[in-house]
Amino acid sequence: MKLEQKKQLITIKGTEEGLTIFMDDLCSFDELVVELEEKITTVKPKQGEPVISVKVQLGNRYLSHEHTEEIRNIIEKGDYFTVEMFDSAVIHKEEMEKWQENQDIKVYRRVVRSGQVLQVKGDVLLIGDVNPGGKVVSTGDVYVLGRLNGVAHAGVKGNKHAIIAASYMKPTQLRIANYISRAPDYESDGVYMECGFIDSEQDKIMIDRLQQLTRQRRDLKELERRMQNG
Numbered sequence: 001m002k003l004e005q006k007k008q009l010i011t012i013k014g015t016e017e018g019l020t021i022f023m024d025d026l027c028s029f030d031e032l033v034v035e036l037e038e039k040i041t042t043v044k045p046k047q048g049e050p051v052i053s054v055k056v057q058l059g060n061r062y063l064s065h066e067h068t069e070e071i072r073n074i075i076e077k078g079d080y081f082t083v084e085m086f087d088s089a090v091i092h093k094e095e096m097e098k099w100q101e102n103q104d105i106k107v108y109r110r111v112v113r114s115g116q117v118l119q120v121k122g123d124v125l126l127i128g129d130v131n132p133g134g135k136v137v138s139t140g141d142v143y144v145l146g147r148l149n150g151v152a153h154a155g156v157k158g159n160k161h162a163i164i165a166a167s168y169m170k171p172t173q174l175r176i177a178n179y180i181s182r183a184p185d186y187e188s189d190g191v192y193m194e195c196g197f198i199d200s201e202q203d204k205i206m207i208d209r210l211q212q213l214t215r216q217r218r219d220l221k222e223l224e225r226r227m228q229n230g
Contacts, residue, residue: 010035012043018053019043019081025059029067036074044080054081058088105143112136112150132172138162151175152196165195174205181205 009024009032023032045052054075063071063086072083105123112118114133118126123140134150136142141163142154148166153175155162160177174181174196181196181204199206 008035010039012039014043018055018084020055020057021075022057023059023061025061029063033070033074036071040075040077040081044078051079052081053084055084056086058086060089062088062090111146114150130171141165160198160200163195163197168192169194169196169207176205179205181207 007024009027011022013020013022021036023036056071056075068086071086075081075083105125106120107125107127108118108120109127110118111128112126112130112134114131117135117137118124119137121139123143124136124138125143125145126136127145129146130136130144130148130150130152132149135153136144136151137153137156139157139159140154142152142165144152144164144166146166147168148164148171150171151173152164152166152171154164155177156175158177160179162176164174164176169192176196176198179198194207194209196205196207198204
């Protein structure tokens, strides 16, 4: 009688960057751990060789923080490997809801008048003006299809990659994360179709043409087209 060959639960492949470990997403976690402990010792580098970077592909498996740390400890035992990332096709419902909250663009059609504050989680697209004394605050990007004459604060929780863009920009203050740029940085008559972003080399907020937006954020070509077309 022919014996059925045991299915491999762990597959390890070498790449130019290091190792990629593919994990079966149908078996139990305990089975994964047993096979990982067996196989990781067969690919460890020789004494004195550099530490190898490892990417762990989980497929359609979700791991809790405790299980992730258990896998990490097995791989990094002995200081032969370092786990660069865990890649899974699924995430926890709470993480998805939080991601959607921060990624969705909230659209408002109004004028933010003096003394008013528009505060948003995620990116905000304001179709209207921000008057002097008005303020727009967002954890993500701020886009104003109108006149920005008040205060705009993007990346309020520390996102230094956030940007501010406006059809007409003459703010009393721009803020991105903990960086501040005040009105004297601008031409007296204001500027049209401009965006503000943090220049990491100069360590300050820079203002440039809206066409430069996609160089800072390559995922925003469609939004740039919408703003340029009004």
